[in-house]
Each structure stands twice: as C-alpha cells, then as structure tokens.
Amino acid sequence: xxxxxxxxxxxxxxxxxxxxxxxxxxxxxxxxxxxxxxxxxxxxxxxxxxxxxxxxxxxxxxxxxxxxxxxxxxxxxxxxxxxxxxxxxxxxxxxxxxxxxxxxxxxxxxxxxxxxxxxxxxxxxxxxxxxxxxxxxxxxxxxxxxxxxxxxxxxxxxxxxxxxxxxxxxxxxxxxxxxxxxxxxxxxxxxxxxxxxxxxxxxxxxxxxxxxxxxxxxxxxxxxxxxxxxxxxxxxxxxxxxxxxxxxxxxxxxxxxxxxxxxxxxxxxxxxxxxxxxxxxxxxxxxxxxxxxxxxxxxxxxxxxxxxxxxxxxxxxxxxxxxxxxxxxxxxxxxx
Ligand SMILES: NC(=O)c1ccc[n+]([C@@H]2O[C@H](COP(=O)([O-])OP(=O)(O)OC[C@H]3O[C@@H](n4cnc5c(N)ncnc54)[C@H](OP(=O)(O)O)[C@@H]3O)[C@@H](O)[C@H]2O)c1
Numbered sequence: 001x002x003x004x005x006x007x008x009x010x011x012x013x014x015x016x017x018x019x020x021x022x023x024x025x026x027x028x029x030x031x032x033x034x035x036x037x038x039x040x041x042x043x044x045x046x047x048x049x050x051x052x053x054x055x056x057x058x059x060x061x062x063x064x065x066x067x068x069x070x071x072x073x074x075x076x077x078x079x080x081x082x083x084x085x086x087x088x089x090x091x092x093x094x095x096x097x098x099x100x101x102x103x104x105x106x107x108x109x110x111x112x113x114x115x116x117x118x119x120x121x122x123x124x125x126x127x128x129x130x131x132x133x134x135x136x137x138x139x140x141x142x143x144x145x146x147x148x149x150x151x152x153x154x155x156x157x158x159x160x161x162x163x164x165x166x167x168x169x170x171x172x173x174x175x176x177x178x179x180x181x182x183x184x185x186x187x188x189x190x191x192x193x194x195x196x197x198x199x200x201x202x203x204x205x206x207x208x209x210x211x212x213x214x215x216x217x218x219x220x221x222x223x224x225x226x227x228x229x230x231x232x233x234x235x236x237x238x239x240x241x242x243x244x245x246x247x248x249x250x251x252x253x254x255x256x257x258x259x260x261x262x263x264x265x266x267x268x269x270x271x272x273x274x275x276x277x278x279x280x281x282x283x284x285x286x287x288x289x290x291x292x293x294x295x296x297x298x299x300x301x302x303x304x305x306x307x308x309x310x311x312x313x314x315x316x317x318x319x320x321x322x323x324x325x326x327x328x329x330x331x332x333x334x335x336x
Contacts, residue, residue, distance in 0.1 A: 002334075003098030004315040007056045009048055012316035012323070015059070015097075023094060023102045025071035030078060030108050032085060034334035035116035037096035037315075038062035040124045040161070044323045046089070054093040059315070061089050063096030064111060064119025065334070074105050083108040084119030084292075086127060086285065090274050096120075097315050099334050109285055112293045117307060121161075121299045121329050122288055128246050128273045129165035130284035132222040133173070135269045136242030139220065141280075143287045145296070148175035152214045154236060155179040157224035158190030158198065161329055162246060164305045165297075166222040167193040169288075172296035178210055178218065186327065193304030207235045217241055217264075227252025234260055242267040305329050311336035 001022045006014040025031040037060040047059055063085040067078050088103050089095030111119045133143060133153065140147045153170040157163040158179025170177045171194030179195035181187045187198045199209045210218065217238035223229060227249040234257060237243070241264060245254075256268065276284070291297045299305045306328030310318040318330045 001099040002312055003058050004312060005056050005058055006047060007052065009050065009052070011048070012044070012319045014047065015316045015319065017313050017315075020098075022100045025069055025074070025102045027072040028074060028104055029071040029102045030067045030074060030083075030105050031069040031100060031102050032063070032065045032083060032108060033068050033100055034063050034065040034096050034098060036064050036120035037332040037334060038120035038123060039318050039322045039330040039332060041322055042124065043089075043095075044319045047319065052093075057089065057093050058095040058098050058101070059089060059319070060096030060098075060332070061087050062120055062123030063088060063101065063334075064116040067108060068100070070105070078105070081108075082111040082116070082119075084111050084122050084289075085109075086123035087274065097312065097332055097334070099312070109289050114292050115299075117331060118292060118297065118299050120331055121305065122292060122297070124273055125161040125165040126169065126288045126297065127276075127281065127284045128162050128271060129169050129222065130287055131271050131273065131276055131280055132166055132244035132246060133170055133175075133220060134280065134283070135244055135271065136220055136240070136267060137265075138240045139242070142283050143169060143173045144290065145172060145294075146174050148173040151219040152176045152178065152238070154210060154218045154221045155190075155195065156221060156229050156233075157181070158193065158195055159186035159304065159327060160224055161305070163222065163224060164189070164193045164303075167195050168297050168303065169291060171195070172291050172294075176213070178213055180206055189301075189304035189306075189327070191304070192302055206232050210236050214238070220244065222246070225249050226254050230254045230256060237261070237264055237266045239264045240266070242269050244269045244271055246271040299329065307331055309333055
C-alpha cells in the first residue's frame with residue numbers, strides 16, 4: 001500500500017510517500033481501506049514535537065473508509081461497513097494518511113449513507129465541540145435535537161474547524177448560537193453553519209452585541225482564544241455558565257477576577273479531546289454519529305466549512321495549509 005511516513009520530527013519535509021505491506025488487524029482491531037484522511041492542527045503539532053516510540057509514524061488521527069477485514073474477536077459482519085475513524089494515530093503509529101490503516105474496533109464508527117468527506121471531518125473537531133457543549137454543570141451529558149433548546153451558546157472563532165463543529169452541533173441541539181469572527185467572509189461561514197447572530201470582533205464591541213441578544217448572559221462559551229478573550233468572557237456568563245477552553249493561544253496565560261465569577265458559580269473548563277473522561281468520549285461518539293446520520297452535521301462551503309482536497313502524495317502541502325491556518329477543512333484523498 002501507499003502510505004505517508006515520517007521517521008524524524010520536524011517540518012512538513014519529513015513526510016515521505018512509501019510503499020508498505022498492508023497491515024494485518026490485531027485482536028480487537030479492524031483493517032480499513034481509507035477514502036479520506038482529515039488533517040487537524042494536532043497532526044502537525046505532533047509531527048513537530050512528539051517522540052516516535054515505534055521509530056516511525058503514519059500521521060492522521062481522523063479519517064473515513066470501508067472495513068476490509070477484522071481481527072480476532074471482532075464481528076465478521078463488519079466487513080464492508082462504511083465507517084469514520086477517530087484518534088487512529090494517538091499513541092499508535094498507524095494514522096490515516098495511507099491507503100489502509102488498522103484501528104481498535106471502537107474507533108471505527110458506522111457512517112451509514114453519509115459521505116466519506118463528512119466522515120473524515122468528524123473526529124477531533126466534533127468530539128471536542130461535543131465536550132465543550134456538555135461539560136457545564138447545568139448542561140445535558142448528551143446532545144440530540146432539543147437538548148439545548150433553553151441555552152444560549154457563544155462560539156468564539158466561529159469560522160474555525162472546532163468553531164464550525166460547535167455551531168453545527170449546538171444548532172442541531174436547538175441552542176441559540178452566537179459566534180464571533182474577524183471578517184465578513186468568516187461571518188458568512190459562521191452564519192452558514194447555523195449561528196443566528198454573528199459578531200465581527202474586530203469591528204464591534206462583543207460584550208455589547210451579545211448582551212443585546214442575551215441580556216442575562218450565555219450558558220456556554222466555546223473558547224478558542226482564552227487569554228485574549230478572558231476579560232470579555234467574564235462579563236458574559238449566565239448564572240452557572242461555563243467557559244470551555246480548548247486552545248492555548250500559543251502558550252498564553254489567563255488571569256481571572258474572582259468576585260464576578262464566584263457570584264454566578266461560574267466555571268472554566270479545560271478540554272483536551274484525547275484525554276476526555278471515558279464516558280464523555282463514548283457519549284460524544286454516539287451523539288456525533290447520530291447527528292451525522294440525521295443530517296444535522298454537514299460539510300462544505302454551504303455548511304460554513306469549505307473543503308480543500310489534496311492527493312496522498314501531497315500530504316506535506318496539506319499539513320502546511322493547516323499550519324498556515326487555511327479557512328475550512330483540509331482532506332487528503334488516500335486513493336489519489
Ligand atoms: N483541546 C483539544 O482537544 C483541541 C481539539 C481541536 C483543536 N485544538 C486546538 O484548537 C486550535 C484551533 O483548532 P481549529 O482546528 O479549530 O483551527 P482553525 O480552523 O485554524 O480555527 C481557529 C479559529 O480561531 C479564530 N480566532 C483566533 N483568535 C481568535 C480570537 N481572539 N477571537 C475569536 N476567534 C479567534 C481564527 O480566526 P481569526 O484569527 O480570523 O479570528 C480561526 O477561525 C488549535 O490550536 C488546535 O490545536 C484543540
């Protein structure tokens with residue numbers, strides 16, 4: 001099979017196209033013929049920083065494809081099933097940037113009739129967004145249509161991959177969604193994703209604009225830029241509200257005023273998708289799969305998430321695009 005491999009950490013030039021034998025699924029694993037690999041910032045961050053215990057690594061946490069074979073202990077009927085994959089390369093060398101990969105069976109989730117492009121976009125962004133929308137004390141543990149009907153959610157950075165996922169999931173669960181962006185182009189994307197109010201944070205006062213829609217504050221803030229936005233977030237929390245922080249502002253720090261946060265029993269919740277509590281991760285997988293099956297999640301410009309497709313041989317360019325913060329979602333086609 002063709003695969004992208006790196007044997008040293010570094011810039012995108014460490015990624016090489018190689019020929020390898022198709023792997024055999026171990027006990028409890030499935031072999032998947034990959035259609036698309038979804039590229040996330042953590043793919044390039046790991047490529048630049050993480051040690052390689054196996055001495056080599058195929059990158060790519062997310063993906064989608066078809067189960068071709070199963071290992072011992074796995075139901076043979078799964079062969080032929082269309083699936084989406086999550087965390088394929090987390091503490092294992094078999095990522096999705098290859099014609100085939102092997103994953104534990106619980107990390108291959110039925111995709112039904114949804115497209116492989118959609119499947120490859122689900123893993124990291126949507127599981128992260130799900131946690132952000134369910135981690136507060138007064139939030140439901142699971143999402144479905146109607147689950148957030150009494151809630152207002154502020155998504156800081158509504159044109160980002162996780163921001164888009166948070167808007168789509170919150171809108172599917174019937175929340176009132178407000179999003180911030182930095183340009184008119186990004187405002188269109190956030191609105192297409194399902195935000196009912198979009199604020200350009202470069203041109204408008206976010207606190208003033210949010211208060212027009214939510215005079216008592218918002219229940220959840222999905223936060224991409226916690227250091228820069230902390231002073232804004234403090235002023236916007238509803239009683240019992242939560243700020244869910246999933247990015248680190250390039251190593252930023254947050255200082256919070258105690259008084260204004262004690263009174264409403266507010267929370268700051270930190271989120272890393274790889275190390276979520278087990279039950280929360282399992283629920284996120286179930287709910288995201290349901291949202292995709294019901295058409296509650298979409299991809300492409302019309303859903304606020306433009307797709308950028310690269311052939312497998314151009315995976316280095318795909319990584320570079322994500323490092324350069326391209327707007328939308330980068331996909332690698334494993335069959336090209
Ligand atoms: N903790 C986790 O489990 C987890 C999961 C996924 C991703 N992440 C991390 O989260 C970050 C974002 O990932 P992504 O895939 O969503 O990236 P992305 O698609 O590049 O989106 C980032 C978005 O944040 C916006 N932004 C930046 N500063 C902002 C600010 N002060 N206020 C509002 N919006 C702001 C950017 O737009 P403008 O600059 O134009 O505003 C951009 O739309 C990365 O660092 C990634 O590693 C963490």
